[in-house]
Amino acid sequence: MDPSNDTAQTWQTIPDSMMNGRMCGKTFSLGSIMLFPQQEHTNYTDMASESGAQRTVKMYQLEPSSWLWGRQARKLINESVGTFLSLQTAITEAEPDRHNAVLVKKCREYRSIIQACQQDTKNLQQANENEKQNGKEPSTQEDLIILQDILYKMELILSLVELLFIDTMSDGHLLNQLVKWIQLHFPQHERKKGVVLESDRPHLHPDYWNTVYGSVLQGKLDDARLILSNHPSADTDPFLSIDELLRKMPFFQVYGGVSVGDFEARWQHWQSECERRLEEGHFASSHNLQAICKILCGDLETISKLMNLMDTWYHLMVSTLLFTKPTVKLFHLSNASQDAILRMQDQQVITALDHVLLAAMEADMYQVIKECQQVMDNPWFTTHLTDLLYHTVQHKGKHQVLPPLREYLLLDYAEMLAGHSSLWQVALLYLDHCGPRGMAMAQEALQRLPITSDSCAQKIIQMASEREFEGVVVSVCRVMGRRALSQGRLGAAIWWGMRSKDAAFTSHVAHQSWKKKK
Amino acid sequence: MFVAKSLNAEHKDLIHDVAFDFYGRRMATCSSDQSVKIWDLNEEREWVCTASWKTHCGSVWKVTWAHPEFGQIIATCSFDRTAAIWEESVSDSGRGIHSTWIKRAGLVDSRTSVTDIKFAPKIQGLQLATCSAGGVVRIYEAPDVMNLNQWSPQYEINCKLQCSCISWNPSPSRLHAPLIAVGSDDPNTSSGPKVFIYEFSANTHKWNRVDSLVSISDPVHDLAFAPNLGRSYHLLGIATKDVRVVTLRPVKQESAQSQGNSMSFEVRQAGQFDDHNSTVWRVSWNATGTILASSGDDGCVRLWKANYLDIWRCISTMRGDTVENVAEADSSGGSTQQMGTASTGQHTARYFKLAPTAHPAHLQWH
Numbered sequence: 052m053d054p055s056n057d058t059a060q061t062w063q064t065i066p067d068s069m070m071n072g073r074m075c076g077k078t079f080s081l082g083s084i085m086l087f088p089q090q091e092h093t094n095y096t097d098m099a100s101e102s103g104a105q106r107t108v109k110m111y112q113l114e115p116s117s118w119l120w121g122r123q124a125r126k127l128i129n130e131s132v133g134t135f136l137s138l139q140t141a142i143t144e145a146e147p148d149r150h151n152a153v154l155v156k157k158c159r160e161y162r163s164i165i166q167a168c169q170q171d172t173k174n175l176q177q178a179n180e181n182e183k184q185n186g187k188e189p190s191t192q193e194d195l196i197i198l199q200d201i202l203y204k205m206e207l208i209l210s211l212v213e214l215l216f217i218d219t220m221s222d223g224h225l226l227n228q229l230v231k232w233i234q235l236h237f238p239q240h241e242r243k244k245g246v247v248l249e250s251d252r253p254h255l256h257p258d259y260w261n262t263v264y265g266s267v268l269q270g271k272l273d274d275a276r277l278i279l280s281n282h283p284s285a286d287t288d289p290f291l292s293i294d295e296l297l298r299k300m301p302f303f304q305v306y307g308g309v310s311v312g313d314f315e316a317r318w319q320h321w322q323s324e325c326e327r328r329l330e331e332g333h334f335a336s337s338h339n340l341q342a343i344c345k346i347l348c349g350d351l352e353t354i355s356k357l358m359n360l361m362d363t364w365y366h367l368m369v370s371t372l373l374f375t376k377p378t379v380k381l382f383h384l385s386n387a388s389q390d391a392i393l394r395m396q397d398q399q400v401i402t403a404l405d406h407v408l409l410a411a412m413e414a415d416m417y418q419v420i421k422e423c424q425q426v427m428d429n430p431w432f433t434t435h436l437t438d439l440l441y442h443t444v445q446h447k448g449k450h451q452v453l454p455p456l457r458e459y460l461l462l463d464y465a466e467m468l469a470g471h472s473s474l475w476q477v478a479l480l481y482l483d484h485c486g487p488r489g490m491a492m493a494q495e496a497l498q499r500l501p502i503t504s505d506s507c508a509q510k511i512i513q514m515a516s517e518r519e520f521e522g523v524v525v526s527v528c529r530v531m532g533r534r535a536l537s538q539g540r541l542g543a544a545i546w547w548g549m550r551s552k553d554a555a556f557t558s559h560v561a562h563q564s565w566k567k568k569k
Numbered sequence: 570m571f572v573a574k575s576l577n578a579e580h581k582d583l584i585h586d587v588a589f590d591f592y593g594r595r596m597a598t599c600s601s602d603q604s605v606k607i608w609d610l611n612e613e614r615e616w617v618c619t620a621s622w623k624t625h626c627g628s629v630w631k632v633t634w635a636h637p638e639f640g641q642i643i644a645t646c647s648f649d650r651t652a653a654i655w656e657e658s659v660s661d662s663g664r665g666i667h668s669t670w671i672k673r674a675g676l677v678d679s680r681t682s683v684t685d686i687k688f689a690p691k692i693q694g695l696q697l698a699t700c701s702a703g704g705v706v707r708i709y710e711a712p713d714v715m716n717l718n719q720w721s722p723q724y725e726i727n728c729k730l731q732c733s734c735i736s737w738n739p740s741p742s743r744l745h746a747p748l749i750a751v752g753s754d755d756p757n758t759s760s761g762p763k764v765f766i767y768e769f770s771a772n773t774h775k776w777n778r779v780d781s782l783v784s785i786s787d788p789v790h791d792l793a794f795a796p797n798l799g800r801s802y803h804l805l806g807i808a809t810k811d812v813r814v815v816t817l818r819p820v821k822q823e824s825a826q827s828q829g830n831s832m833s834f835e836v837r838q839a840g841q842f843d844d845h846n847s848t849v850w851r852v853s854w855n856a857t858g859t860i861l862a863s864s865g866d867d868g869c870v871r872l873w874k875a876n877y878l879d880i881w882r883c884i885s886t887m888r889g890d891t892v893e894n895v896a897e898a899d900s901s902g903g904s905t906q907q908m909g910t911a912s913t914g915q916h917t918a919r920y921f922k923l924a925p926t927a928h929p930a931h932l933q934w935h
Contacts, residue, residue, distance in 0.1 A: 063887040074889040075584075076862045076870035078855040080593030084571070084862065086870060086887065087584045087598070089850065108578040110587070110598075112616075113571040113887070399707055428570055459877035466857055488799035493858060495798055499856055501592040529638040537640065537659060559715040 061428075065111050079264050081470030081499065086111040120471065125174065127168045128468070131435055132477050134160045142442050151217065154443055158213045161435055165206045172199055173506045204404050205432050207236055211411050212419065212436065215381065217443055223303035223311045226379050229369045230270040234235040240265035244274055253281040260339050265360045267346055268370040272297045275343075289340050292333045296325055296347055303377065311378055318377050322348060338417055340551055349374035355394050364399065365408055388412040416440050417452050434464040442462055461485050462492060469496040479514060490518070497523045502530060525551045531554055539569065571887075576616050579606065590634045593856075599629035605645055605655075607670065608874050609751055619668050619911045620657075625649045630684055636691040639714055643670070644697055646683035652676040652699050656717050673717035685734045693747055696723075700732035706767075708776070726776050728765060730755040733746070733790055736805070740797045743821070746771065749804055752789035763789040764807060766817070766834065780817070780834055785809055791851045795858035804839075808849040814840035814861065814881050824922060840881035844871060846893065860884075 063076070065086060071502055075089040087110040118124055121468050138157040176195050214228040250256045259278070266274040276297050284290055299318045303309075309317075325347040334340040335533045345353035361367045368391035372379050379387070388409055392401070403426040410418035420440070423433045441457045462485050468478035475496060482489040482496070497515050502508045508531050516522035528551030535543035543565040548557035578584060582601040589596050596608040596616060607620040627648030635642035641657035655670040683705035689696035695711040706726040712719055730753040732766075738748035747769040755763065762781040769776050791808035802818040817834040845865030852863045861873040861881075872885040 059884060061570055061885045063573070063885065065573060065887060065889045067889055068577075073850060073864065073866060074868055074870050075587070075851050075864040075888070076887065077587050077589065077853050078860060078862055079589035079596075082871075083593065084872075085587055085589075085596070085885075086586055086889075087578065088889070089584060089864070108580055108583060109575045110578050110584075112576065114574070116570050116572040441762055456877045463859075466859065486799075491797075491799035495796070495857060499592060501594050526638060533638065533640050537657070555715065555800050 063113070067109055067111070081466065081496070082111040082115050083470075086113065113466075115470075117429045118194070118201060119431055119467075121194070121198065121427045123168055123172050123195075123198060124431075125273065126171070127164055128165075128474060128477060130164045131161060132480050134164065135435060135438065136480060138438070140443065143229050150442070151219075152437060155213065155218045158209065158217050158439055160205055161439070162209050162213070165202055165209070169199060169202045169206070172202065173200055200428070203236075207404075208407050208411070208419075208423070208432075209436065210235065211408060212440070213318070215384075215414065216416065216440065219381075220305060223314055223378050224305050225381065226369075226372055226377050227303060229379075230373060233366055233369045234269050234271065237269065237362065240269060240274070240360075241272070244278060247278065248281065254283060261360060263339075263343065263345070267297070267343060267374075268354070268357065268361060268366075270302075270373050272300055289334050289337055292328060293340050293343055296321075296328070296344065300347070301377075315378050322374075346374060351375075351394075358395060360396055364388065364405070367391045367395055384412040385414070416444070417456075420456065429467060430460050430464040434460040458485055458488070462488060465489070466496075467490060469499075475500060476514070479518075483518070493518065494520050494523050498526055502527065502534075505531075525553075528564070529553055529556070536560055536563075571885075579618055579621070580604070585629060586631045588632045588634055588639075591637050595634070595641075597632045597634065599624070599632040599645060601628040601879065603627065603629060603644070603647075605629060605632055605641075605670075607657075607668070617770055620670055622670060624653060624655070625651065627682075631661045632683070633687055635688045635695065635756075640697050640717075642673075642717065644686050646686040646699055648682045650677070650679045650682060651703075652679075652683050652686050654697075654717060659929065667721055674720045676707070676709060676720065676722075678722060679703065679705065681705075684732060687735055687737055689737050689747065690739050698735050698737065698749060700728075700735045700751055701744055702731045704728045704731050704753070706732065706735060706749070710884055724776055726751075726767060727755065730760060730763070733788075734792050735929050736794045736795045738797075738803055740794075740803065748794075748803070749776070750792055750794060752792040752807065754788040754790050756788055758788075762786055763809070764792060764805075764815075780836060782807075782815060782836060784838055785813060790849065791853075793852050793854055795854045795861070796856060798857055800858075803834075804858060806852040806854060806863070806873075808852040808863060810848060811843040812845065812849050812852065812861075812863045812865075812871070813838060813842075814873070839875075839879065840873070842871075842873070842881075842883065845869060845884075 067088075073089045076084050076086045078084050088108060116442050119128070132155055136160075138153070139152045141157070142150065172195055176192065176199075177194055179195070210232055214225070214232060216230070220228075240262055243258050244266065245255050247258055247262050248255045253259055263275050263278050266272070266278065276294055279285060279290060279294060282290060291502065301314060301321055301322060303311070303314050325344055328334070329341070329344045329348060334344050342353055346357075349371075351371065354367070354374070358367060361370060363390070369383075371391065372387055376383065376387075390414060392409075393404075403422065406425075407419055407422040410422050420433055420437050423436065424430075427433055437453065437457045437460050441453045444453060461481050463476040465481040465485065468474040468481070469492070479493055482493040486490070494515075497511055500507075500511055502511065508527055511527055512524050516529070526546055528547045532544050532547035532551060532553070533556075535541070535547055541560055544560045545557055545564065548560055578620050580598060580600040580602055583769040584598050584600050586599050587596060594610045597605055598608070599605045602623050603623050604621055605624045606618050608616040609619045611617050624645050625647035626763050631643050632643055632645050635644070642654065644652060644654050653672055653676065654674045656673050658671050660667050660669070676699065677721060679699065679701045681701045683699050683701050686697060686699045689698065689708075695714045695717075696708060698706060698708045700706045704727060706728060707722055708724040708726075709720045710723050711720050713719060728751055728922045732751055733754035734752040735779050736750045738745065738750070739749075749767045751765045751767065753763045753765075762783045762785055764782040764785050765778055766780040766782075767776045768779045785807060787810040789807055789809045793806050795804035797803065797807065802816045805815045805817065807813040807815060816837045816839050818837070820835050845863065847866035849863050849865040852861060854861055859874060862870060863873065864870045868889045870887040871883050873881050874884045875881045
């Protein structure tokens, strides 16, 4: 894969005929761009245009826009820096065998930060809906919908990364984790179950059987049993038989005291029983119950036929594995995912999200990060993800790529924050962890902050002093001294001059002040 | 992704240069109408023109700000063969704060159009360099930073080819001797390299040419050193028939006349891009030296960024275009552009996103 093709390109058109010829751009304030139409000139002719030419020359200021600058994301930014910092400390302080526990905890913190943002956004969407008659701008709602989509996808990826790379337990447990992952992110059957059960005659509800199938495919066998028990024929033999099979499906318990090998044997035994009952025609009277039993037997054709209940290839993959390979290991997922994609190819288009998830199934951390970079318009997610993965593999000494990539992303993210008037302090917190380049950028960022007031100057000086950036302190004092001088505030000018230890300036001002008094 | 907001430039002719002060809150524009305008950001984050005055007797090619440690100072250069230094004077009359710019010095040594002017890094004091169509680079200094009326010419460098642009190496370290890059737009490719690197020797008090970039023989219209935040090498962006990114890595050599070591450079081309498919006229860096902006005759501005492997690529393209049926909100200072069909009065700026990425299978999430 072309290593230079990291972040996707953006395109922009400025609707102005003047700009058709030559447009020039200058960057300012760490991220803004000013575009202006420029005239061709040579060194030997002074090209003034025809006098009387009336044209309105316009300049265009471009500001970076991203969901990250929205109100909803502010908490996300502030909370994630807290988690980031505590992660760095906790990892260095923890015993090697406690590393994983720390990383799992921090990963879950990030996830709950995203979930909290999802909740806030949802509340805002509700509020907007309620106020719709007040002519609320539709674009805000649209932005919120887009944001929800992004948040959902980020949480989906992070939770998969957690179970595949960070929270790696014993072999038998991977399937359970994958099943939980699917259950969490595809809650539609849960909702439907409620609707179906509350209806007058559940078994006649159009979604009745689909809800049963859906629950089985998600490993929610108790739910399936509950719905089936509402059927008028629930106490007939076929129903009792299927209920027993559903009840007795073995699930691997990490601390159950059963070895993986023993579990596998039990599971095979159970599935053989399912096959036997199917063959002996226990469910001949009901094609629905037959279908359920076929699912339990791991019949690919039946499972595939129910594709529309699963929406995505990863749901299909997990559902298939649930009934064909309960002791699946990480390295099996590569084939399993390709297989699921193939089976589903007529139903879906492969999206950018799919590429990320596939890379995770291939256990390719670097590719996961790269794919995320392709679709994110800001580095918030990729930065924190890479930092997590970096710490996960660091003590194993395997990955050579992650350290420079992590530093690059941290610098990139911090630079983005530094350009924002209320987030520069957060930027400094990240830059403290980026080595010498971080220090250099921190100094530059502090110096470039517009000094709007004395208290602002003091704040910058304080943050610079904490980091022993003496040069920044001196520079700020000099600028303040100059400003005071130009405003005629000679006393203040001398004070700042002394703080900047600029003898020439101070004595000049003192001289001015003496002249004034004469 | 960007959000665009327009403002009326108020110049009577096209703009040659736009320069921002250190904090990005003051802007200077210069034009063929021979004037310079100063703009300030007000509390509503709109640009307001606070000064406008005639600066030269010919087109003003470039304008540049000094570091705020020296005060509010700009320098201009012009077709009229002169350069000038201006300082702001603020007076508080009864009707509010009034800003005027006073000419502190005129630099009249050049016999030809002065094509570029740049202040030196602040660590060198208050110095500036000019270059001219006659091929001469001049370096001036104000020995007393509190007295801007006194500028003395310190050095003259004859580049022998007409010069279009200069750039000081902004490297803040005291370890690197002052360094200047000069570009020539001499149209004759067989006259040799068009980018020269000069280094100041503190021992001999002379500027010496330490390198010429042989890979660049087409006319150079602009060049700029990137701000250096923690790099071990220098980075130069060049506007010529295409966009070039060049790295200069200092290599210490023991010199025969041992008065310390002299620097030489290992020059590498980190990128050469013909995306503009036409002459590239301007290049400029952002404050952290991570993004290069280029503009070309194809009417586009492109942004370039390096990934973590230091491979440069285009991350953004902005194109100026004639668009039909664009409605504009009518307001005094500035207006926000709308695109598309129905205009429903005042709108906040809309997204201007077009067709996305290189990989067609990838769907953007935003």
